Amino acid sequence: MWEYTDKVKDHFLNPRNVGIIENADGVGEVGSLACGDALTLYFKLDDDGRIDDVKFQTFGCASAIASSSALTEMLKGLTLDEARKISNDDIAEFLGGLPKEKMHCSVMGREALEAAIANFEGTPVEETEGEVVCECFGVTDIQIERVVRENHLTTIADVTDYVKAGGGCEKCHDQIQEIIDSVMEKEPVPKKKQTRLTNIQKIKLIEETLEREIRPALEKDGGNIELVDVDGNAVYVQLRGTCASCRLSEVTLSEYVQAKLRELVAPELVVEEVHP
Amino acid sequence: MKMVYVDNNATTQVASEVFEEMSPYLTRYYGNPSSMYTFAGQVGDKLREAAAKVADLLGAAPEEIVFTSCGTESDNTAIHAALRSNPDKRHIVTTRVEHPAVKSLCEDLSKRGYRVSFVPVDHKGRLDLDYLYDHLTDDTAVVSIMWANNESGVIFPIPEIAKKIRDRGIVFHTDAVQAVGKVPIDLSSVPVDMLALSGHKLHAPKGVGVLYIRKGTKFSPFLIGGHQERGRRGGTENVASIVALGKACELAGQHIEEENTRVARLRDRLESELLARIDKASVNGDVKNRLPNTTSIGFDAVEGEAVLLLMDQIGICASSGSACTSGSLEPSHVLRAMGVPFTSAHGSIRFSLSRYNTEEQIDHIIEHLPPIIDRLRKMSPFWKQSQAG
Numbered sequence: 106m107w108e109y110t111d112k113v114k115d116h117f118l119n120p121r122n123v124g125i126i127e128n129a130d131g132v133g134e135v136g137s138l139a140c141g142d143a144l145t146l147y148f149k150l151d152d153d154g155r156i157d158d159v160k161f162q163t164f165g166c167a168s169a170i171a172s173s174s175a176l177t178e179m180l181k182g183l184t185l186d187e188a189r190k191i192s193n194d195d196i197a198e199f200l201g202g203l204p205k206e207k208m209h210c211s212v213m214g215r216e217a218l219e220a221a222i223a224n225f226e227g228t229p230v231e232e233t234e235g236e237v238v239c240e241c242f243g244v245t246d247i248q249i250e251r252v253v254r255e256n257h258l259t260t261i262a263d264v265t266d267y268v269k270a271g272g273g274c275e276k277c278h279d280q281i282q283e284i285i286d287s288v289m290e291k292e293p294v295p296k297k298k299q300t301r302l303t304n305i306q307k308i309k310l311i312e313e314t315l316e317r318e319i320r321p322a323l324e325k326d327g328g329n330i331e332l333v334d335v336d337g338n339a340v341y342v343q344l345r346g347t348c349a350s351c352r353l354s355e356v357t358l359s360e361y362v363q364a365k366l367r368e369l370v371a372p373e374l375v376v377e378e379v380h381p
Numbered sequence: 382m383k384m385v386y387v388d389n390n391a392t393t394q395v396a397s398e399v400f401e402e403m404s405p406y407l408t409r410y411y412g413n414p415s416s417m418y419t420f421a422g423q424v425g426d427k428l429r430e431a432a433a434k435v436a437d438l439l440g441a442a443p444e445e446i447v448f449t450s451c452g453t454e455s456d457n458t459a460i461h462a463a464l465r466s467n468p469d470k471r472h473i474v475t476t477r478v479e480h481p482a483v484k485s486l487c488e489d490l491s492k493r494g495y496r497v498s499f500v501p502v503d504h505k506g507r508l509d510l511d512y513l514y515d516h517l518t519d520d521t522a523v524v525s526i527m528w529a530n531n532e533s534g535v536i537f538p539i540p541e542i543a544k545k546i547r548d549r550g551i552v553f554h555t556d557a558v559q560a561v562g563k564v565p566i567d568l569s570s571v572p573v574d575m576l577a578l579s580g581h582k583l584h585a586p587k588g589v590g591v592l593y594i595r596k597g598t599k600f601s602p603f604l605i606g607g608h609q610e611r612g613r614r615g616g617t618e619n620v621a622s623i624v625a626l627g628k629a630c631e632l633a634g635q636h637i638e639e640e641n642t643r644v645a646r647l648r649d650r651l652e653s654e655l656l657a658r659i660d661k662a663s664v665n666g667d668v669k670n671r672l673p674n675t676t677s678i679g680f681d682a683v684e685g686e687a688v689l690l691l692m693d694q695i696g697i698c699a700s701s702g703s704a705c706t707s708g709s710l711e712p713s714h715v716l717r718a719m720g721v722p723f724t725s726a727h728g729s730i731r732f733s734l735s736r737y738n739t740e741e742q743i744d745h746i747i748e749h750l751p752p753i754i755d756r757l758r759k760m761s762p763f764w765k766q767s768q769a770g
C-alpha cells in the first residue's frame with residue numbers, strides 16, 4: 106500500500122473544486138485514458154486579472170486527484186504570472202510530499218496549468234511540440250529534458266517516476282539516458298538539491314555559512330561580521346573591525362556576503378546592514 | 382467498522398482448524414523430524430500424514446509430494462529441474478498470463494540463452510491452443526501453463542493440454558496455485574509431470590508450498606543440502622506449516638463442493654448486482670470457464686487505485702489490475718494480454734471470495750460500491766464521453 110501523507114489523503118477523500126467552469130477563460134487538458142491519468146483544469150479571471158475561480162476534473166489514482174485538488178487551492182487569487190511560477194515540486198510540497206513513483210501526478214498538475222494558461226493566451230504549448238521519445242506514454246524530448254533539468258533527475262527510473270517515460274516497453278531507455286547525459290553536461294547536478302528550507306533550517310544554514318565561509322575571509326582583511334536577525338528573506342548583519350569603517354563596506358556586503366549566502370543558502374536572500 | 386475480505390486470490394485467512402492442528406508443532410513437538418528418538422519420530426510421522434492428505438486432494442501418491450517454502454519456489458524448482466534433465470534442449474513454452482513466479486523466471490531464462498514462446502490468450506482470457514501446439518518443437522524442454530489465472534479466474538483446459546504434451550514426450554508443469562481447492566484436480570487421470578500449489582491460497586499459512594513430482598519424472602533439486610524430502614529439497618522442514626497445509630488440504634476436499642455451489646452463488650450475485658447497478662461495467666474473462674470464487678469487473682472511466690482506497694474506507698478489501706496500485710505504469714500484463722480496452726482496464730477490480738464470506742458481506746459491497754464509482758466518475762473528465770460512446 107502506498108504511503109500517502111494525511112494531506113494527500115484529505116485532498117483525495119475531500120477533493121476541493123471539482124467540476125467544470127462553463128465559459129472559462131482558460132482550459133488545459135492533459136493525459137489520456139491510455140496513460141491511466143488525465144486532468145482537465147479550468148480557470149476564470151476577475152477584473153484585475155487574478156484567478157477568481159478554478160475547477161478540475163481528474164481521472165486517476167489517489168495522488169492524481171489530490172495533486173489536482175491541491176493545485177486548484179494554490180491557484181486561487183494568483184495572477185497568471187504568479188501561477189506560471191508554480192512547479193511540480195511546489196504541488197508535491199503543498200501535499201507534504203508524494204511517493205517518488207507518484208511524482209508524475211504533480212507534473213501532470215503543472216502541465217495542465219501551463220496548458221490552461223497557453224489556452225487563455227492563445228499560444229501553443231511548448232511541450233507538445235518536440236519529438237515523441239516514449240511511444241507508450243507519448244512523452245516528448247522537451248518534456249523529459251525539462252523534468253530532468255528542473256528536478257535534477259539522474260536516472261531513467263527517476264524520469265519514469267516523474268513523466269512516466271520509459272515505463273512501458275522500455276525501448277526508449279537509451280534515448281532517455283542521452284537526454285539525462287546532455288542535461289547533466291550542461292548543468293551539473295548541484296551538490297545539494299535545492300529544497301525549500303524551514304525558518305530554523307535557514308537560520309542555522311546562514312549561521313554556518315557565516316562561520317565557515319564568510320567570517321574567515323573578512324578576518325583576513327582585519328574585519329568581522331555578526332548576524333543580528335533573520336526575518337523572512339532579509340538577513341540583518343553588523344560589520345565590525347576594518348569592514349565597518351571601510352568605505353567599501355556596501356560593496357563587501359552585496360558583492361561578497363549576499364552573493365555567498367545566496368549561493369549556499371537560498372537565492373532569495375537580501376542582506377542588510379544594521380548600524381550599532 | 383466491519384471488514385469484508387474479498388481478496389482471497391491474494392491470500393486467505395488461516396482456518397481455525399488448521400491453526401489448531403499446527404500450533405502444537407510450534408510449541409510442544411519441536412523435534413527435528415530427521416532425528417532418531419521417538420520425540421522426533423512422531424514429528425516425522427505427522428509430516429508423512431500431511432503428505433498423504435495433500436496427495437489425497439490431488440489424486441496423487443504421498444511420495445510424489447515435496448514440501449517447499451512457497452508457490453514461487455515450487456514453480457522455479459519445476460522449471461529448473463525440467464531444464465536440467467534436458468540439457469540439450471533450449472526452448473520453453475509458457476503463456477503470456479502466468480504469475481510472475483513463472484513469467485519473470487522465463488523472461489530471465491530468455492536472457493540466458495533459452496528461447497521462450499509465450500502463448501497468447503483471446504479477449505476472454507482463453508488460451509490459444511493452436512498457437513501452443515504449433516510451437517512445440519523437438520527443442521522444447523518444458524511447457525509450463527497455469528491451471529487457473531489469478532486475475533481473471535479463467536481456467537485452462539489442463540487435462541487436454543497435459544495429454545497432448547505427454548504424447549509429444551515433453552515435460553509438463555502446471556502452476557495450480559489458484560486452482561487447488563477451488564476446482565477438482567485428479568492427477569491419476571491428468572498426466573501432468575509437475576504441479577505447484579501454495580498453502581496461503583487455501584487457508585493454510587504463508588510460506589509453505591508443494592511441488593508434486595510424478596513418479597518417474599527426472600528431477601534434480603533446486604535447494605541442494607540434506608536428504609530431506611527424499612533428497613528432493615534440502616533444508617529442515619517447516620514442520621508446523623506443513624502440518625497446517627495437510628489439514629488445509631483435507632478441509633479443501635471437504636469444502637470443494639461448497640466452493641462450487643454456495644461461494645459460486647455469492648460471487649454470481651455480487652457480479653450480477655454490480656453489473657445491474659453500475660452502468661458501463663463489464664466482466665473480464667470467460668464466465669463459462671472460471672474459478673467459482675473470482676470475478677474481475679472493469680468499470681469505465683475510473684482508476685482502480687482510487688476505487689480500492691475508497692472501498693478501504695468502508696472496510697472492503699479487494700484488488701485491482703490497475704497500474705497505479707502496483708507501482709508499474711501499465712495495467713496488469715494479464716488484462717493487457719486479453720486486450721481489455723484501456724477504458725476499463727485501469728478501472729478493473731478483482732473480487733475473490735472464500736467460504737468465509739457471507740450474504741451480508743456481499744450486500745455491503747453491493748450497497749456501497751455503486752456510490753463510490755459514481756463519485757469518481759463525476760470527477761472524471763472521461764465520464765461524459767464514455768456515457769455517450
Ligand SMILES: Cc1ncc(COP(=O)(O)O)c(C=O)c1O
Nearest residue numbers: 451452453480482531558559579
Ligand atoms: C498463480 C499463482 N502462482 C504463484 C503464486 C505464488 O505463490 P507464493 O506466494 O506462495 O509464492 C501465486 C500467488 O500470488 C499465484 O496466484
